[in-house]
Amino acid sequence: MSVLVAVADGAEGRAALAAAAAEAALLGTELVAVNLTLDPLDRTEGPLADAGVTVLERSGPQDRDPAVAVLDELAQRGDVHRLVIGVRRRSRVGKMLLGSISQRLLLESPVPVLAVKPD
Amino acid sequence: MSSGPATSAVSSPDVRGAHSHRLGLITVIATFGGLLFGYDTGVINGALEPLQRDLGLTASTEGFVVSILIVGAAVGAVAGGWLSDRFGRRHNILLLAIVFMVGTLACVVAPSWPLLAAARFVLGLAVGGASATVPVYLAEISPTERRGGLVTRNEVMIVGGQFAAFVVNAVIYNVWGEVDWIWRVMLLVAVVPAIVLFVGMLRMPESPRWLVLQGRTDDALDVLRQVRSPERAEAEMAEVRRLAEEETRSRTAGPVDLSVRWIRKLIVIGAALGVFQQFSGINAVMYYGTQLLGDAGFSANAAIVANTLNGLFSLLGITCGILLINRINRRTMLIGGFALTTTMHLLIALSALLLPDGTVKAYAILVFVVLFVFCMQGTLGPLTWLILSEIFPLRIRSLAIGICVTALWLGNALVSGIFPPVNAALGIGPTFLVFVALGLAAIVFSWKAVPETRGRSLEELESEFRRRYS
Numbered sequence: 001m002s003v004l005v006a007v008a009d010g011a012e013g014r015a016a017l018a019a020a021a022a023e024a025a026l027l028g029t030e031l032v033a034v035n036l037t038l039d040p041l042d043r044t045e046g047p048l049a050d051a052g053v054t055v056l057e058r059s060g061p062q063d064r065d066p067a068v069a070v071l072d073e074l075a076q077r078g079d080v081h082r083l084v085i086g087v088r089r090r091s092r093v094g095k096m097l098l099g100s101i102s103q104r105l106l107l108e109s110p111v112p113v114l115a116v117k118p119d
Numbered sequence: 120m121s122s123g124p125a126t127s128a129v130s131s132p133d134v135r136g137a138h139s140h141r142l143g144l145i146t147v148i149a150t151f152g153g154l155l156f157g158y159d160t161g162v163i164n165g166a167l168e169p170l171q172r173d174l175g176l177t178a179s180t181e182g183f184v185v186s187i188l189i190v191g192a193a194v195g196a197v198a199g200g201w202l203s204d205r206f207g208r209r210h211n212i213l214l215l216a217i218v219f220m221v222g223t224l225a226c227v228v229a230p231s232w233p234l235l236a237a238a239r240f241v242l243g244l245a246v247g248g249a250s251a252t253v254p255v256y257l258a259e260i261s262p263t264e265r266r267g268g269l270v271t272r273n274e275v276m277i278v279g280g281q282f283a284a285f286v287v288n289a290v291i292y293n294v295w296g297e298v299d300w301i302w303r304v305m306l307l308v309a310v311v312p313a314i315v316l317f318v319g320m321l322r323m324p325e326s327p328r329w330l331v332l333q334g335r336t337d338d339a340l341d342v343l344r345q346v347r348s349p350e351r352a353e354a355e356m357a358e359v360r361r362l363a364e365e366e367t368r369s370r371t372a373g374p375v376d377l378s379v380r381w382i383r384k385l386i387v388i389g390a391a392l393g394v395f396q397q398f399s400g401i402n403a404v405m406y407y408g409t410q411l412l413g414d415a416g417f418s419a420n421a422a423i424v425a426n427t428l429n430g431l432f433s434l435l436g437i438t439c440g441i442l443l444i445n446r447i448n449r450r451t452m453l454i455g456g457f458a459l460t461t462t463m464h465l466l467i468a469l470s471a472l473l474l475p476d477g478t479v480k481a482y483a484i485l486v487f488v489v490l491f492v493f494c495m496q497g498t499l500g501p502l503t504w505l506i507l508s509e510i511f512p513l514r515i516r517s518l519a520i521g522i523c524v525t526a527l528w529l530g531n532a533l534v535s536g537i538f539p540p541v542n543a544a545l546g547i548g549p550t551f552l553v554f555v556a557l558g559l560a561a562i563v564f565s566w567k568a569v570p571e572t573r574g575r576s577l578e579e580l581e582s583e584f585r586r587r588y589s
Binding site: 009037038039058059060061063064065066101 | 373375
C-alpha cells in the first residue's frame with residue numbers, strides 16, 4: 001500500500017507534497033513522489049528529507065506527458081490507494097496551451113484523488 | 120522512468136582493418152546527402168538569371184521560388200527526424216534519395232514558376248530531411264573518438280556541394296548562357312549524386328544505436344562487427360546501449376515543460392541564435408551571389424565566375440572554423456564573428472554607396488562579399504550548431520533543438536524570401552545597412568544572453584541556467 005504524489009513546479013507542488021506526507025503518516029503507508037518537473041527535487045528538507053520516500057523522475061518519450069507518466073505509474077504499481085495532486089487556477093490561454101494535468105488526473109485516475117490548493 | 124543516469128563504459132581502441140575501409144565507404148556515401156543539400160540550395164544562385172528570362176520572374180516571385188525550398192526544409196527537418204526515429208536512419212536516407220531525385224526532375228520539367236515553386240518545396244523536404252538524418256547516422260555509426268571528425272566532414276560536404284554547384288553553373292553558363300532553358304540542365308546535374316546516394320545506401324548498414332533503441336540487439340552487434348575490429352565490436356555494445364538510453368532520455372521534455380521559465384528562456388536563446396546566424400545574410404549571398412555581383416557592376420558572364428569565389432571561400436572558411444573552434448571560447452568566437460561579419464556588411468554598404476560605378480566598385484564589393492563569406496563560415500557557421508548541441512540539458516534536448524532548428528530554417532526562409540524585393544527597391548547599399556543593424560543587434564544579444572559552454576560539464580551548465588533564468 002502506498003500514497004503517490006504528483007509534484008509539479010512551484011507552490012502547488014509543495015502543497016501536494018506536504019498533504020501527501022500527512023496522508024501517508026495517517027494511513028501508515030509508504031510515500032512515492034513522481035517529479036513532474038525536469039529539475040531535481042530538494043531532498044535536504046521537508047517530507048523528502050526522509051530517505052524512506054521514493055522519488056521517481058520522468059525519463060524518455062513515454063514520460064513526455066506528465067499526466068500519462070503518473071497514470072502509467074499508478075497502473076504499474078497497482079498498490080497505490082491514494083493519489084495526491086496540487087491544483088491552481090490557470091488563465092484561459094494557459095489552459096489552451098498546456099492543458100490541465102490536474103483535470104486529466106482527476107478524471108482518469110483509477111484510485112481516489114486528494115486535490116490540494118496552496119494557501 | 121528511471122532513478123539516475125547510467126555510467127560510461129570505456130571501450131578498447133579500434134585497430135585498422137577491413138572494417139575501417141567499410142566505415143570510410145559509409146562516410147563517403149552518407150555525406151552525399153550533405154553534398155546534395157549543398158548542391159540543391161546553391162544551384163539556384165547561377166540558375167536565376169536564365170530562369171528569370173525563361174519563366175518571367177519578378178523580384179518577389181523570385182524570392183518566393185527561392186525561399187519555398189527553405190520552408191520545405193523546415194518541414195522536412197521535423198518530419199525527417201520523426202521518420203528516422205520511427206523507421207530507421209538508413210531507411211530514411213534511402214527515402215530522401217528518392218525525394219531528391221523526384222524533386223529535382225520535377226524542377227527540371229516545371230513549365231511555369233508556380234509549378235517550379237511546388238517542385239522546390241518537395242526538394243526542400245529532402246534538404247531538411249538530410250540535415251536532420253545524415254549527421255545523426257554518421258554520429259551513430261562512427262567510433263566515439265572519430266565522431267566529431269566524421270560529422271564535421273558532412274558540414275564540409277554541404278559547403279562543398281554549394282561550391283560544386285557554383286562551378287557547374289559558371290561552366291555551363293559561359294558555354295550556353297544565351298539559351299533560356301539552360302537552368303534546367305544546371306538543376307538536372309543534381310540527379311547524379313542522388314543516384315549515387317540511393318545505390319550506395321542500399322549496401323550500407325542501419326545505425327547500431329537505432330537498432331538497440333528498437334530492441335534489435337543482435338542486429339546491432341552484426342553491424343558493429345562490420346564497422347569495428349572484432350574485439351572492439353563486443354566492447355562497444357555497452358557504449359551503444361548507454362548512448363541509446365541517453366538518446367531516450369533526451370526525448371523526455373514535451374510542450375508542458377515550456378511552462379517552466381528557465382527552460383523557456385534557454386530555448387528562446389537557442390532559437391534567437393539560429394535566427395541571428397541567418398540574419399547575417401550568409402544565404403542571401405549563397406543564393407543570390409551572382410545577381411548581387413551583377414548589380415555591383417560585373418557582366419553576367421563575369422558575375423557567375425566571380426561567384427565561384429564565394430563558394431571557394433565558404434569552403435576555406437569552414438575549414439578554418441573547424442580548426443579554430445575548440446581553441447577559442449565560444450562567446451569570444453561568437454561575438455568576434457558577428458563583429459567581423461558586421462564590419463564586412465558596413466564595408467559592402469559603403470562601397471556601394473560611396474564609390475562611383477565601375478570596375479573599382481565592382482571589385483571592392485566582390486572582395487568584401489568574399490571576406491564576409493569567409494569570416495561567417497570561419498566562425499558563426501559551424502559555431503552556432505556546436506552551441507546548440509551544447510546548451511540544452513539532456514532531458515529537454517530533443518524538443519529544444521527541434522524548435523531552434525525550425526526557427527533557424529524560418530529565419531533563412533525570411534531572409535531569402537525578402538532579399539530580392541528589398542534589394543530591388545533599396546539597392547545594395549541600404550540593404551546591407553539593414554544587415555549592419557541586424558548584426559549590431561546580434562552582438563548585443565550574444566554579449567548579454569549567450570552562455571559560455573566551452574569546457575564545462577552539462578550538469579554545471581544546467582544548474583547555472585536554473586539559477587540565472589528562474
